[in-house]
Amino acid sequence: MAYTPDKPPLAESTDDLRARIPGWGADLDPKDRPAFPRERFDPDASGAHWTFPERQEPHEDRERSIEHKFVTPAFGTSVGLKGLSGALRRVAYRRYSEGRAAHWLILLAADRVDVLESNVGSFLSLHPDNPFTETGVVSELTHHGLSSRLNRKRADLSHQWIDPVIVSAPWVAGAAVAYSAAKRARALTSQGR
Amino acid sequence: MRAMVYRGPYRMRVEEKPMPRIEHPNDAIVKVELAAICGSDLHLYHGMMPDTRVGTTFGHEFIGVVHEVGPSVQRLQPGDRVMVPFNVYCGSCFFCARGLYSNCHNVNPNATAVGGIYGYSHTTGGYDGGQAEYVRVPFADVGPSIIPDWMDDEDAVLLTDALATGYFGAQLADIVEGDVVVVFGAGPVGLYAAKSAWLMGAGRVIVIDHLEYRLEKARSFAHAETYNFMEYDDIVVHMKKITEHIGADVAIDAVGAEADGNFLQHVTSVKLKLQGGSPIALNWAIDSVRKGGTVSVMGAYGPMFSAVKFGDALNKGLTLRMNQCPVKRQWPRLFEHIQNGYLKPNDLVTHRIPLEHIAEAYHIFSAKLDDCIKPLILPNAS
Ligand SMILES: NC(=O)c1ccc[n+]([C@@H]2O[C@H](COP(=O)([O-])OP(=O)(O)OC[C@H]3O[C@@H](n4cnc5c(N)ncnc54)[C@H](O)[C@@H]3O)[C@@H](O)[C@H]2O)c1
Ligand SMILES: [Zn+2]
Ligand SMILES: [Zn+2]
Numbered sequence: 137m138a139y140t141p142d143k144p145p146l147a148e149s150t151d152d153l154r155a156r157i158p159g160w161g162a163d164l165d166p167k168d169r170p171a172f173p174r175e176r177f178d179p180d181a182s183g184a185h186w187t188f189p190e191r192q193e194p195h196e197d198r199e200r201s202i203e204h205k206f207v208t209p210a211f212g213t214s215v216g217l218k219g220l221s222g223a224l225r226r227v228a229y230r231r232y233s234e235g236r237a238a239h240w241l242i243l244l245a246a247d248r249v250d251v252l253e254s255n256v257g258s259f260l261s262l263h264p265d266n267p268f269t270e271t272g273v274v275s276e277l278t279h280h281g282l283s284s285r286l287n288r289k290r291a292d293l294s295h296q297w298i299d300p301v302i303v304s305a306p307w308v309a310g311a312a313v314a315y316s317a318a319k320r321a322r323a324l325t326s327q328g329r
Numbered sequence: 330m331r332a333m334v335y336r337g338p339y340r341m342r343v344e345e346k347p348m349p350r351i352e353h354p355n356d357a358i359v360k361v362e363l364a365a366i367c368g369s370d371l372h373l374y375h376g377m378m379p380d381t382r383v384g385t386t387f388g389h390e391f392i393g394v395v396h397e398v399g400p401s402v403q404r405l406q407p408g409d410r411v412m413v414p415f416n417v418y419c420g421s422c423f424f425c426a427r428g429l430y431s432n433c434h435n436v437n438p439n440a441t442a443v444g445g446i447y448g449y450s451h452t453t454g455g456y457d458g459g460q461a462e463y464v465r466v467p468f469a470d471v472g473p474s475i476i477p478d479w480m481d482d483e484d485a486v487l488l489t490d491a492l493a494t495g496y497f498g499a500q501l502a503d504i505v506e507g508d509v510v511v512v513f514g515a516g517p518v519g520l521y522a523a524k525s526a527w528l529m530g531a532g533r534v535i536v537i538d539h540l541e542y543r544l545e546k547a548r549s550f551a552h553a554e555t556y557n558f559m560e561y562d563d564i565v566v567h568m569k570k571i572t573e574h575i576g577a578d579v580a581i582d583a584v585g586a587e588a589d590g591n592f593l594q595h596v597t598s599v600k601l602k603l604q605g606g607s608p609i610a611l612n613w614a615i616d617s618v619r620k621g622g623t624v625s626v627m628g629a630y631g632p633m634f635s636a637v638k639f640g641d642a643l644n645k646g647l648t649l650r651m652n653q654c655p656v657k658r659q660w661p662r663l664f665e666h667i668q669n670g671y672l673k674p675n676d677l678v679t680h681r682i683p684l685e686h687i688a689e690a691y692h693i694f695s696a697k698l699d700d701c702i703k704p705l706i707l708p709n710a711s
Contacts, residue, residue: 137573137574137575138573138574138575138576139574143507143575144572144573144575146507146532146533147533148532148533150506150507153527153532156552157527157552158670158671159527159528159666159669159670159671159672160527160528160530161506161527161528161529161530162528162666162669162671163525163528163529163530163662164506164529164530166503168662169500169529169662170496170500170658170659170660170661170662170663171428171497171500171655171658171659172500174428174429175427175428175429176427176428177426177427178426178427178428179420179421179425179426181428182418182420182421182425182426182430182471183404183420183470183471184419184420184421184425184468184470184471185401185403185470186421187421188421188435189353189355189419189421189435189468190353190354190355190401192352192353195438198438199438199439200438200439201438201439201440201441203440203441204438204441207438208434208435208436208437208438209353209419209435209436210353210417210419210435210436210445210467210468211436211437211438211439211454211455212445212451212454212455212456212457213352213455214382214384214385214386214451214455214456214457215382215383215384215385215451215455221382225380225451229439234440234441234442234632237633237634240379240605240631240632240633241633243379243380243452244379244602246380247376247379247380247381247382250382250383251336251337251338251383253383254336254337254383254384255336255337255383263344265336265340265342266342267340269342269688270336270340270341270342270688271339271340271688271692272341272686272687272688272689272690272691272692272693273692274689275689275690275692275693275698275699276692276696276698278689279689279693279698279699279701280698280699281696281698284696284697284698284699284700288540288541289539289541289557289559289560290539290540290559290697291539291558291559291589291590292539292589292696292697294592295592295595295596295599295600296696298596298600299339302338302339302376302600303337303338303339303340306337
């Protein structure tokens with residue numbers, strides 16, 4: 137009990153546990169645990185045959201955290217910066233360190249802009265987005281959507297209804313922008329007459 | 330090649346993408362044979378991780394065959410079957426030289442606070458991931474290992490993250506014989522952490538979740554005592570009641586940024602992105618552990634702030650331990666445990682889904698349909 141010195145006895149003895157659970161106590165000694173101690177200076181252990189790696193090229197234009205001295209010798213090239221989202225991301229990297237909330241908030245805003253730009257852009261391509269199949273919701277029908285939720289004490293049921301709102305947000309926003317642009321264009325042309 | 334491509338929150342499709350190229354002399358290109366979806370991928374899928382660009386391919390858990398190697402690669406050649414740790418790391422920076430492989434300084438220009446991870450947004454370096462037919466593997470002489478002949482392929486892919494991370498979570502908790510261990514989250518990471526806690530001599534292992542089918546797995550797979558937090562008014566009070574009001578010696582957060590159980594916390598973080606992650610499970614861990622105890626955090630959080638109860642952690646004199654798992658350092662010992670039959674990783678695999686149906690796979694895993702625990706992705710299934 138918390139109010140007296142001794143630790144409460146366990147329900148099972150060490151022998152019980154050893155008998156019930158395969159491998160119980162195999163790593164009782166911390167020395168048998170991997171990565172122990174946590175920091176151990178051993179530069180040869182990793183397999184690296186360099187002290188500083190060769191540099192990946194080209195890196196001149198690669199965005200980087202201003203907490204870094206330079207662009208790291210290796211980096212990912214998954215998707216480059218482009219459009220308005222790219223400009224926002226460049227500002228986030230150039231001006232604000234990782235310590236600043238502005239850095240992350242601008243990047244998050246750029247992510248939302250990117251979705252809008254890319255989804256709208258896809259309709260000018262040979263491969264337009266399909267907002268329905270891309271959500272994978274057909275699995276609700278093939279993988280027990282109803283019985284996975286019915287009569288279950290699941291905490292996430294209280295907010296799952298918000299997900300479709302988030303999914304459709306860029307489409308709704310896109311439609312609203314298109315509608316007001318069309319309205320303004322009509323107003324301008326009728327003024328011109 | 331065919332690859333999973335992110336199109337926006339909760340949306341993805343499979344596209345024809347150019348083959349990855351050797352971009353650095355120590356790169357390899359690996360043809361993926363088996364991949365997996367991780368709880369961490371859900372943070373990307375839900376749009377919570379800053380700088381997740383449309384067009385990115387996710388996937389940091391994969392195994393495959395070496396297809397091509399760069400000019401400076403010495404240890405691998407085409408045809409080798411390799412398992413690849415989820416960390417991208419150079420092996421030689423200040424941090425790698427000390428074994429902190431998940432904290433490498435030479436692979437992620439976008440941030441200094443996190444190392445490199447495959448398919449995990451530009452915030453972790455902008456590398457494409459392995460939920461695809463082919464993937465670029467930087468520092469091929471450092472990260473990948475040849476899959477031993479005796480190892481099952483599904484076990485190998487689970488070793489690239491989930492198993493190594495679960496074990497690491499138990500390890501960071503510095504468990505001593507007889508410790509009472511409570512694990513929040515019965516996903517793959519939590520289940521492996523609970524199982525590993527016994528190997529380190531735990532005297533009692535408790536697992537908390539709200540998904541009954543996962544708690545069932547915690548009882549059968551991890552031999553744990555389980556509680557569904559939805560059945561208790563206040564799970565922290567319940568933890569005190571079942572530990573004679575002392576609290577657990579050790580708490581492990583295996584939930585992270587998606588945590589449920591408090592509508593406001595969940596919605597402000599997961600849906601509205603006003604926090605770096607929902608700290609519900611972390612706060613429960615802080616409040617459930619005993620004074621002087623240890624909280625080990627495996628659950629991932631974004632780089633923004635979260636409303637964590639630091640005052641309680643200070644006043645209770647807690648030790649907080651956490652990191653991304655340095656996967657390859659964990660392997661030799663975990664290989665032994667698998668060979669001895671102490672760990673059977675692929676007992677948690679519930680779904681094996683072709684790459685072409687990856688959108689469904691994410692929805693099933695995210696919405697927890699069909700009693701899903703760990704979905705694997707098959708890039709070459711027709
Ligand atoms: N540190 C690392 O190296 C590392 C590596 C892999 C995964 N992770 C992180 O570990 C976490 C778990 O990964 P996973 O693959 O097991 O994911 P998962 O989504 O399958 O599991 C999370 C579990 O937590 C449960 N849960 C939600 N709210 C809870 C609460 N308040 N209390 C208790 N349980 C709750 C969910 O029902 C679910 O079963 C994720 O945050 C992931 O990002 C970290
Ligand atoms: Zn992962
Ligand atoms: Zn390094």
